[in-house]
Amino acid sequence: MCHLAGFQPGQQVLDVGCGVATTAVEISRRFGCHVTAIDIDPLMLGRATANVQAAGAANVTVAKADVQALEFPDAAFDRVVIEAVTMFVDRRRAAQEIVRVCRPGGRVLDHEFIYRRPPTTEIRRIFEGEVCPGISFDTADDWMLLYQHAGLTGIQHTTGPFAMMTPxxxxxxxxxxxLLAMLARVAWRRAYRRKMAWLMSRMLRVMPYLGYIVLAGTKPTAQSSRAA
Ligand SMILES: C[S@@+](CC[C@H](N)C(=O)[O-])C[C@H]1O[C@@H](n2cnc3c(N)ncnc32)[C@H](O)[C@@H]1O
Incomplete structure (x- = not known):
């Protein structure tokens, strides 16, 4: 994602659905960008704030916001990054908002799940109904179309297998x-052990179908739109 983003020192970056701000801190530290890290969930915002402070990342600001109705003005950011969020919300609305707040000539990057092979009805039921209720995504082509319709041009992407839950x-x-600390926590309580066994038995079935896409596109300038 960082490779496709072309981050430069001093750029204004928006990290949407930042979670605990791991990516926001990384972008600020590695590239010297100013990062606004937003999330809708108070628990995530608390952890993000603590992590930003612990990292001493003075260039990262944490704030509450909903990607479906961003309160930032048009063209406020040079780069907009969104990871594992669009598939949980109204995708069209989110893509429109993300593109709106990116400046003309700026880039949008999205990192989401895809199905790498067509899922059976049972696989969809397990993943979208039981493991991640409310999630919605399809293929890499669908993500590309979403952002084409939202107005991005020159869309590049890379895909790969879902490896997050393999050893x-x-x-x-x-x-x-x-990882050892996490496993120790799981082993400690019976309820956690049961939950992990429940989750892994389902993920082992779903994982062969899952993959990721990282997609990057440019918001056209008035000049590039006229030329096209
Ligand atoms: C799977 S986590 C991904 C977190 C982080 N981007 C990462 O990759 O580690 C999804 C995040 O999106 C946030 N989120 C969900 N709906 C949102 C919304 N409407 N607006 C902003 N953030 C949202 C959640 O609170 C959560 O932190």
Missing amino acids: LGMVRDEGVGN
């Missing part, structure tokens, strides 16, 4: 220390 994926995502 290697977890180590890469969390690091060995965090």
Whole structure:
């Protein structure tokens, strides 16, 4: 995602649905950007604020906002980043809002789930009905079309398998220390052990169908629109 984003020092970046602000801190630290990290959930906002403070990331501001009705003016950001959020909300509304707050010539980056092969009805029921109720996504082509309709041009994308819940994926995502701490917490309580067994039995069935897409597109300038 960072490669496709072309981050530069001093850019204004919006991280939508920032969660605990891991990506926001990383972008500020690695690229010297000013990051506005927004989320709708008070619990996430609390953790994001604590993480930003712990990291000493003075260039990251955490704020409450709903991606479906952003209170930022048009063209306020050079880059808008959204990871694992669009599939939980009204996709069209979210894409319109994200593109609206990006400046002409700026870039939008979205990182979401895809089905890499057509899911059976049973697989959809397990994942969209039981594991992640309310989630909605289809193929890489659907994500591309969504952002084309929202007005982005020059859309590039990369896709890959869903590796987050494989042993290697977890180590890469969390690091060995965090993973061991997480496993120890799960082992500690019977309710957590049962929940993990419930989740993993379903994820093992769903994972072969799942993948990710990282998509990047540019908001056209008046000049580039006229030329097209
Ligand atoms: C799966 S988490 C992803 C968090 C983070 N982007 C990451 O990749 O680690 C989804 C996040 O989207 C947030 N979210 C859900 N609906 C939202 C909305 N309408 N506006 C803003 N954030 C939202 C949730 O609170 C949660 O933090």
